[in-house]
Amino acid sequence: MPRPPSTPEVQRTSAARDRILEAAFALFYARGIRAVGVDLIIAESGVAKATFYKHFPAKDDLVVAYLDKVDGVWTGQLRAAAEAAGPDPAGQLVGLFDALGTACRREGYRGCAFINAAAESQPGTAVHDRTVAHKAAVMAWMSGLAEQAGAHDPGSLARSLALLLDGGLASGALDASPDAPEAAKDSARILVGSTVRPRGRRTALRS
Amino acid sequence: MPRPPSTPEVQRTSAARDRILEAAFALFYARGIRAVGVDLIIAESGVAKATFYKHFPAKDDLVVAYLDKVDGVWTGQLRAAAEAAGPDPAGQLVGLFDALGTACRREGYRGCAFINAAAESQPGTAVHDRTVAHKAAVMAWMSGLAEQAGAHDPGSLARSLALLLDGGLASGALDASPDAPEAAKDSARILVGSTVRPRGRRTALRS
DNA sequence: GTCGAGGTAGACAGACCTGTCTACCTGAGG
DNA sequence: CCTCAGGTAGACAGGTCTGTCTACCTCGAC
Structure with missing residues (x-):
């Protein structure tokens, strides 16, 4: 050596x-x-x-690098939108949906790069695995937020919000109507509210 | 002639x-x-x-015929699942999510054929248009159900449920865990319940 | 000044893809 | 009996794709 x-x-x-x-x-x-x-x-x-x-x-190596880059960008936007909503974890879980609205409004928006990539790849390939890993990472992050917010079942809430997010990502590319992100955020508010119990100020639960 | x-x-x-x-x-x-x-x-x-x-x-003609066939099959499964839930429109809006669970469990499940097709096509092409039309038709149907159920804003409820459905369709292909469809159905129940006002029997509103 | 890492320019092989075309077969209706 | 719609079999043209390879350039470190 x-x-x-x-x-x-x-x-x-x-x-x-x-x-x-x-x-x-x-x-x-x-x-x-x-x-x-x-x-x-x-x-x-x-x-x-x-x-x-x-x-x-090989071309696939570039594809993987591309997905890693997308992961960095999108994760950053999600976290930024959440933090912009203030310090309350429940509010952050709702606020992160602003990133969806911003993304859908962008010129040339064409849905979630990961879902699109997965649609073109086979299970078991590196490309497909990156998609799975990305979605799992986002959900883990939301799950942590849900726990901090004092959700009854953090994993389940995170899963539901992920569905809303992925659905918005997918359908935002189809009809350009801006009410998909809005509906996603409204629904998220309802879902978060239904397990977090809005009255009661659970935020400072642990101290 | x-x-x-x-x-x-x-x-x-x-x-x-x-x-x-x-x-x-x-x-x-x-x-x-x-x-x-x-x-x-x-x-x-x-x-x-x-x-x-x-x-x-041309190959594209076959692709369009393929999407039309998928539309027939999937729409049928959705309607069947809804009807299996009984005559109550609100219950049907929740019950249709059973079609999602069935689809995700199927061997070789690989997400929504329309979303996948759209990921491989450009806006403005016939293939892309079919996808948009399909999603619009599903949402129109759900919107009608929501109206019958006496939802406060049927279009908005249908939109939210469509997000859940598309999200489940997309993520069901990624992690094979069966709790995505379940979470979708639970969330749908909450969302439907939040605008339909479960106590009060609004079903026979118009007669 | 020399040497090597990193870059440029582009020909080339071999596979694959769509779409066309020719030549032949088969079976039912008039 | 004969015609013709619908089908079979497969060669072929022209394009695109990935990946390799040769030959040359440039610039900084030693």
């Missing part, structure tokens, strides 16, 4: 790699994964083919 | 056509639309290539 510690086999980060990933991010989301060939990504990112295959030995 | 009335240009129904559609139904759903070539469908249905292209001049 004479390799110095700062020379990984393939650089994990570089300008070329970033450009590839950025082009893939836009193209995969807008047109679907199978519909976008590597040649198009190469042309769009202004990179040589050899460079592409040095960073991503 | 010398054409006798019983000789359409291309027969709308025939054994060969049915076999093609049946093979397409299974393959498109299991593997995705783009992932299945016409050659595979031809081989699987035991039909000649010329016959295939006589019935479906």
Whole structure:
């Protein structure tokens, strides 16, 4: 092992790699994964083919990197929307649905990148697994919030809210009507209210 | 117009056509639309290539026929589940979620065929339009039920239940855990109950 | 100044995909 | 008997896709 510690086999980060990933991010989301060939990504990112295959030995590796990027972005937006709703966990569970409204309103919105990717992949593949992992992570986060909010059955509440969120993500891409996110938020409020018992101020339960 | 009335240009129904559609139904759903070539469908249905292209001049025509078939099947299951819940419209709105549970439990379940198809198609195409039309039809039906049930805002209730349904359809394909359909049904009960006012028997409102 | 990592440019192989076309078969109605 | 709709079998054209490979460039570290 004479390799110095700062020379990984393939650089994990570089300008070329970033450009590839950025082009893939836009193209995969807008047109679907199978519909976008590597040649198009190469042309769009202004990179040589050899460079592409040095960073991503197979197209699937790029797809996984794309999903990881989406995960980072979407998780961030969800957390930001929740925090913007204030310190109350129950309110955060409702407020996170503002991220859905913002996403649906965005030009070129085409649904949940993960669900779309899963629709194009087979169970057991790396791509499919990323989707499952992402959804599980989001639900775990909501479950924690539900517990802090003093929900009767935090896992069940989180599951229900996840259904609402996924449903909004999916149907927001179909009819452009903005009342889907709104309905999702209203429903979330009802669902949260039904297990958290709004009167009673359970927030400071533990102290 | 010398054409006798019983000789359409291309027969709308025939054994060969049915076999093609049946093979397409299974393959498109299991593997995705783009992932299945016409050659595979031809081989699987035991039909000649010329016959295939006589019935479906382009692959997209077959895709549309596939979606129409899915629409018939799924709509039927939804209505059957609703009717099995009894004559009460509010109960039917909850009971239709049993169709979701049944679907998710089925071997090889891979989510909503329409959402999956939309993920692989562009807005404005015939395939995408079918998806939008299907979702609108389901929601219109639920909206009618909600009105009969005396919901305060039937359209809004139908929208919320549609979110739950689509969310269940989407996530049922990801984690195989059977509690997604259950959570959807429980949430539906709460949502229906919150606008229909369970005590008060609003069912016979209009007579 | 030399060496090597990272990049560019593009030809190429081999697979697969849609859609067309020719040639032949079969069976029922007139 | 003969015709013709509907079907079979499969070659073929033209395009696209992934992934490999050769040849050359550039710039910073040693």
